[in-house]
Amino acid sequence: MKLSEMNKDNLSDFLDEAKTQYEAFKSQGLKLDMSRGKPSPAQLDLSNDMLTCINGDCIKSESGLDCRNYGVLDGIDEAKRLLAPMLGVNINEVIVGGNSSLQLMYDTIMKAMVLGTKDSDKPWGKYDKIKWLCPAPGYDRHFAICESLGIEMITIPMNSEGPDMDMVEKLVSEDETVKGIWCVPMYANPTGITYSDEVVRRFAALSPAAKDFRIFWDNAYCVHHLCDDHDKLLNILDECKKTGKQDMVYIFASTSKISFSGSGLAAIGASEANINALKKQLAFQTIGFDKINQLRHARFFKDFDGIKAQMRRHMEIIKPKFDMVIKMLNSELKPLGIGSWHEPKGGYFISFDGPANTAKRIVSLCKDGGVVLTGAGASYPYGKDPEDKNIRIAPTYPSVDELEKAMELFCIAAKIAAAEKLLEG
Amino acid sequence: MKLSEMNKDNLSDFLDEAKTQYEAFKSQGLKLDMSRGKPSPAQLDLSNDMLTCINGDCIKSESGLDCRNYGVLDGIDEAKRLLAPMLGVNINEVIVGGNSSLQLMYDTIMKAMVLGTKDSDKPWGKYDKIKWLCPAPGYDRHFAICESLGIEMITIPMNSEGPDMDMVEKLVSEDETVKGIWCVPMYANPTGITYSDEVVRRFAALSPAAKDFRIFWDNAYCVHHLCDDHDKLLNILDECKKTGKQDMVYIFASTSKISFSGSGLAAIGASEANINALKKQLAFQTIGFDKINQLRHARFFKDFDGIKAQMRRHMEIIKPKFDMVIKMLNSELKPLGIGSWHEPKGGYFISFDGPANTAKRIVSLCKDGGVVLTGAGASYPYGKDPEDKNIRIAPTYPSVDELEKAMELFCIAAKIAAAEKLLEG
Numbered sequence: 138m139k140l141s142e143m144n145k146d147n148l149s150d151f152l153d154e155a156k157t158q159y160e161a162f163k164s165q166g167l168k169l170d171m172s173r174g175k176p177s178p179a180q181l182d183l184s185n186d187m188l189t190c191i192n193g194d195c196i197k198s199e200s201g202l203d204c205r206n207y208g209v210l211d212g213i214d215e216a217k218r219l220l221a222p223m224l225g226v227n228i229n230e231v232i233v234g235g236n237s238s239l240q241l242m243y244d245t246i247m248k249a250m251v252l253g254t255k256d257s258d259k260p261w262g263k264y265d266k267i268k269w270l271c272p273a274p275g276y277d278r279h280f281a282i283c284e285s286l287g288i289e290m291i292t293i294p295m296n297s298e299g300p301d302m303d304m305v306e307k308l309v310s311e312d313e314t315v316k317g318i319w320c321v322p323m324y325a326n327p328t329g330i331t332y333s334d335e336v337v338r339r340f341a342a343l344s345p346a347a348k349d350f351r352i353f354w355d356n357a358y359c360v361h362h363l364c365d366d367h368d369k370l371l372n373i374l375d376e377c378k379k380t381g382k383q384d385m386v387y388i389f390a391s392t393s394k395i396s397f398s399g400s401g402l403a404a405i406g407a408s409e410a411n412i413n414a415l416k417k418q419l420a421f422q423t424i425g426f427d428k429i430n431q432l433r434h435a436r437f438f439k440d441f442d443g444i445k446a447q448m449r450r451h452m453e454i455i456k457p458k459f460d461m462v463i464k465m466l467n468s469e470l471k472p473l474g475i476g477s478w479h480e481p482k483g484g485y486f487i488s489f490d491g492p493a494n495t496a497k498r499i500v501s502l503c504k505d506g507g508v509v510l511t512g513a514g515a516s517y518p519y520g521k522d523p524e525d526k527n528i529r530i531a532p533t534y535p536s537v538d539e540l541e542k543a544m545e546l547f548c549i550a551a552k553i554a555a556a557e558k559l560l561e562g
Numbered sequence: 563m564k565l566s567e568m569n570k571d572n573l574s575d576f577l578d579e580a581k582t583q584y585e586a587f588k589s590q591g592l593k594l595d596m597s598r599g600k601p602s603p604a605q606l607d608l609s610n611d612m613l614t615c616i617n618g619d620c621i622k623s624e625s626g627l628d629c630r631n632y633g634v635l636d637g638i639d640e641a642k643r644l645l646a647p648m649l650g651v652n653i654n655e656v657i658v659g660g661n662s663s664l665q666l667m668y669d670t671i672m673k674a675m676v677l678g679t680k681d682s683d684k685p686w687g688k689y690d691k692i693k694w695l696c697p698a699p700g701y702d703r704h705f706a707i708c709e710s711l712g713i714e715m716i717t718i719p720m721n722s723e724g725p726d727m728d729m730v731e732k733l734v735s736e737d738e739t740v741k742g743i744w745c746v747p748m749y750a751n752p753t754g755i756t757y758s759d760e761v762v763r764r765f766a767a768l769s770p771a772a773k774d775f776r777i778f779w780d781n782a783y784c785v786h787h788l789c790d791d792h793d794k795l796l797n798i799l800d801e802c803k804k805t806g807k808q809d810m811v812y813i814f815a816s817t818s819k820i821s822f823s824g825s826g827l828a829a830i831g832a833s834e835a836n837i838n839a840l841k842k843q844l845a846f847q848t849i850g851f852d853k854i855n856q857l858r859h860a861r862f863f864k865d866f867d868g869i870k871a872q873m874r875r876h877m878e879i880i881k882p883k884f885d886m887v888i889k890m891l892n893s894e895l896k897p898l899g900i901g902s903w904h905e906p907k908g909g910y911f912i913s914f915d916g917p918a919n920t921a922k923r924i925v926s927l928c929k930d931g932g933v934v935l936t937g938a939g940a941s942y943p944y945g946k947d948p949e950d951k952n953i954r955i956a957p958t959y960p961s962v963d964e965l966e967k968a969m970e971l972f973c974i975a976a977k978i979a980a981a982e983k984l985l986e987g
Contacts, residue, residue: 173632181630185618188854193610205606205822207598235660240848247672251687251711262676262687278849285846286676397630400854421710423665424703427852429613429825 139474140555152556158549159506167507169543174326174485175534176394179454183447184396187437191429195436204428211416213428215435216402222441223359224388224406225372231406232415235426238391238403242353243282245387245405248418249316249349250286255414256384257349261316270308270318272300274488274516274527276326279319279355283518290518293318295328297479299336306343313346317353323370324358324484327516327529331368331482341376343385352386358484359390360448363456367482374406383408392434394485395444395451402434458532461540462487469548475555487530488516494525495554502550508543564899565980577981583974584931592932594968599751599910600959601819604879608872609821612862616854620861629853636841641827641856647866648784649813649831650797656831657840660851663816663828667778668707670812670830673843674741674774675711680839681809682774686741695733695743697725699913699941699952701751704744704780708943715943718743720753722904724761731768738771742778748795749783749909752941752954756793756907766801768810777811783909784815785873788881792907799831808833817859819910820869820876827859883957886965887912894973900980912955913941919950920979927975933968 143151196204198213211217212233221231234241250262261267269283272293283290291308293300299322309315320340322332332340340352354373362368377383384407392401405415438444463480466489470476476491491499496513503510511529514522530547532540568576621629623638636642637658646656659666675687686692694708697718708715716733718725724747734740745765747757757765765777779798787793802808809832817826830840863869888905891914895901901916916924921938928935936954939947955972957965 175632178628178631181628182618184630185621188617188621189614192613193607196610196613203603203606205609205825206603207600207818207823236852237848237850243847244669247676251672251675260687262685278846282846285843393632397854398632399850400630400852418710421703421707422668423662425662425824427661427825427855429822430852430855 138472140559141474143559145560148556148560152553152560155549155552155556159502159553162546162549163506165507167542167546169507169535169539170509171531171535171543172509172511174394174531176398176451177454177534177536180451180533181397183450184437187396187433190436191433196429196432198428198432202428204432207424209425209428210420210423211412212404212426213431213435216431219435219438219440219444220390220402220404221406223444224356224390224404226374226388226406229409230374230412231404232412232419233426233431234403234405236393236400236403236430238355238357238389238393239278241403241405242279242355242389244422245415246282246286246317248415249351252418254349254351255410264314266314268312268315270300270305270315271518272319272325273518274327274522274529275319276321276355277511277515277520279353280518291315292518295325295330297330299330299332302336302339306339309343309345309350311346315345315350316347317351319353319355321355321357322373323356323368324361324481326357326484327486327488327527329479329481329484329486329488331370334371337371337373337376340373340386341380341382343382345385350385354386354388356388356390357394360444361394361451361485362448362483363452363459364482374408377408384411387411392444395447396434396437400430402431455533457537458535458540459487461537462530462532462544465541465544465548470551473552473555475551485531485533487532489528489530490526491528491551492526492555492558495551495558496522496525496528498554498557499528499547499550502553503546506546506550508546510547563897565984566899568984570985573981573985577978577985580974580977580981584927584978587971587974588931590932590967592967592971594932594960594964595934596956596960596968597934597936599819599956601823601876602879602959602961605876605958606822608875609862612821612858615861616858621854621857623853623857627853629857632849634850634853635845635848636837637829637851638853638856638860640860644860644863644865644869645815645817645827645829646831648869649781649815649829651799651813651831654834655799655837656829657837657844658851658856659828659830661818661824661826661828661855663780663782663814663818664703666828666830667704667780667814669847670840671707671711671742673840674776677843679774679776680835689739691739693737693740695725695730695740696943697744697750698943699752699947699954700744701746701780702936702940702945704778705943716740717943720750720755722755724755724757727761727764731764734768734770734775736771740770740775741772742776744778744780746780746782747798748781748793749786749906751782751909752911752913752952754904754906754909754911754913756795759796762796762798763801765798765811766805766807768807770810775810779811779813781813781815782819785869786819786876786910787873787908788877788884789907799833802833809836812836817869820872821859821862825855827856880958882962883960883965884912886962887955887957887969890966890969890973894969895976898977898980900976910956910958912957914953914955915951916953916976917951917980917983920976920983921947921950921953923979923982924953924972924975927978928971931971931975933971935972
């Protein structure tokens, strides 16, 4: 029976029972942090051989460069060749950076703030206010960058094909101070959907009022599939080349969830003109990134096929975890008509939409029960979910058994919050 | 006989002979790049064991953290403990960053430009113009940062004790738009001198008009001694604590010339209040730096004594190179009265001051002869040496034999340039 079909007495009984279950659960003293999308130790073990694959006898890059010494701003050739196909760009359209794609995004915006892009009339920081489009729910750290820099965020609703493109097209074409948009186009954080071909083509066909408008295409989950019949994403740079707007997009990715989180390689892909302009600015920031780590990655993975093979091994580890979350939601909440969710074919998250005004309550109940989730609202600009319904579930780190426990708690919490809300109403 | 004491005929003969030597040298077809201060392969070999000292079985930090995963913004404890004494700060006064102290400096200025420091009334980028004091000759990449960001550079003469402090005190106290000063306080790049105690104390006692004025104390060569009777530098943060101005200084250092150039650890040291303010800003830029590399360094060096022992091994490799440069200058140029130089007790450079208006000519002659030196003028703001006399010699990378060859060429070139100048005059 759906919760919404219960009468008040039934609902009260239901709530009492859920609360009894909750107290019983609490007494187990579970302690689990599911707040971030972190790989599990078993996933990290997959790359352990990378740790020792470079020694003093094999420290030269294929060009003969000693990777222990200074030099090479944009990455050694073999690292570029490894990552360029992952980003969907050519060798001359990529910079292999440090250990963090987030940092590459942040730094790219900072340089645009202080110096401008190659197409800017003036640095973004010289405007009274610039604006940014934020498809939401989205990635909290993207929004945090904007908030920290005083960039006004405009929420764009996400649908099953990507951001609301009518709204994107309108805002971008009307307002010269709209300078960018965040996109996680594949297995979006947190909704798990992949942008449709039409959405990608509409992005490539945008006619921004600002000639220095940039799409920040954070393809963080480009190879992070959960099944063989996985999603496919159109190549944004190729599409932009067709419309002649290849300078409108910066593509980001990293191996943080392929090799090691925090000790991987990050990269930016863009048109050659953009790459050259970015390199000119980058030359003042650093002499070069960690080439030994670039060499480790190139030697360990060998080529893009090596990365894909590694991702299959990741899949085998994390697929049962996603399955467990979906199984628990399907068995515990679906029959009661509580909430909705998407079964993603890749990525790191399952996005749960509860009844309106329950997300904070569910997260709080889970926390008191021993499971820390990403804060409710975090997936919206300024941390404010207008309907207080979205919760990001990150299944990768815990074991399947822990996850079953955690989801048991989650479902009890959702039942309590949903019943309370109905009884209030 | 000094060149200046020769008559015109003697000078002409001298020049002809030098030119003959030059042509003979050129025919040897030497190819050597001495443009940057790079460690030699033998120096890099000293740290080869670091490359394989971490594997999957010993990947946890002392706090039990899996260094392969996300987390820890400011560095793992053992890395902080390794580097804090090198910077002369406490554990709670340090952030261990990425692979590049230059990048830490650049990023610190960028954040001050866009966000301001903790003491700023407004971000530096909101001024029409800000100014920076640049002791010169100095480090070209420091000056390049200022130039790239449109920060007006004011040249401060360097003397044997450090920058001209009368001038520093005057400018800093008079002008609210003077926001910073570059300092390489120990074995300064390129002059090789170490700031005297009095200079350090006068820095600590500065009374800037700008309450957000910052000393950028780039202690790049803090442990890079060339003899046992080495220079000693007063601890700037300690001195600033005595004057109550501990928020006025940021200290930078790295292991780029201790372990691997480009794959080392960089760190910033500052008052706890500054560190906390910097961490707040940093949290938007990155989730964290490469902790595996931090662990490598902590395990390999064990502690600060381990770094000091490593630096003795570096000294043994590079001291004969510095000696060769000095020997050649002393034997070839000193009797002729051409130029002047300082015999440094540490660091990476020997700074040569030729007769006025000869530096460009000497560098050009060396280049055509097969030896690339740092561009003449590079050690001055905007690349303009007002007297065109300073040349930075970087002896560490070539072998002693190569260096002897290179200095032979250098001295011939200096003879030619000096004689030409005298004949002109």
